[in-house]
Amino acid sequence: MLSRILIGLVAAGAAVIGVPGVAAADPDPAPPPPPPPLNLNALTLVKPSGFAMQNGEIYAFAVPGDIACVISRGSGGYGCSGPIPAAPNGANVVTGGQTGPPGFANADRPLYVFDTLPNRLEPGTRISFRNVTCGTDGTVTMCNNSYDGAGFVISPTGSFVLEPNNPLLLNTGEGRNPYAN
Secondary structure, three states: OHHHHHHHHHHHHHHHHHOOOOOOOOOOOOOOOOOOOOOHHHOEEOOHHHHEEOOOOEEEEEEOOOEEEEEEOOOOOEEEEOOOOOOHHHOOEEEEOOOOOOEEEOOOOOOOOOOOOOOEOOOOEEEEEOOEEEEEOOOOEEEEEOOOOOEEEEOOOOOEEEOOOOOOOOOOOOOOOOOOO
8 A cells, every 4th residue: 555655656746747837938128228428528619609590599500310409598498309219209309498307299390490400510519508518429419407417318229308417406305405595
């Protein structure tokens, strides 16, 4: 009787070992991180007067991809319009202001209209007005404000918003910024 029990246990063990396990698929790898923003201060500053348009009310320039960009001398607002590569929700416009993060949107017509594209911002250069700076390395274009560090990046691998990142202006969770008066 004991031998039958042992034979039964060995047979059951062999049956369990012989059953193939259920394979679980590995989760999809996380998407690669976005490219690092440009170091705008390392780019060569151009004379804004070479990009003045509309009676000097705006500085307009073209960046890679034939995208038209503008910095308003009146409001200090800035943005780009055109075929923005890899933009969120297929956006064709991105705009921002002197403070706070910009936003991507879809427009049914160009936001900035010119007879021809404005002067091209050459690779390795930047243009600044007030606290807004825009620059390009010939592939990636970035604009941001120096007040809180918010801005945007236009890149063939992914266009995205730069959230405010100035630690002197961020709320510490105590309801107020300890550096602000």
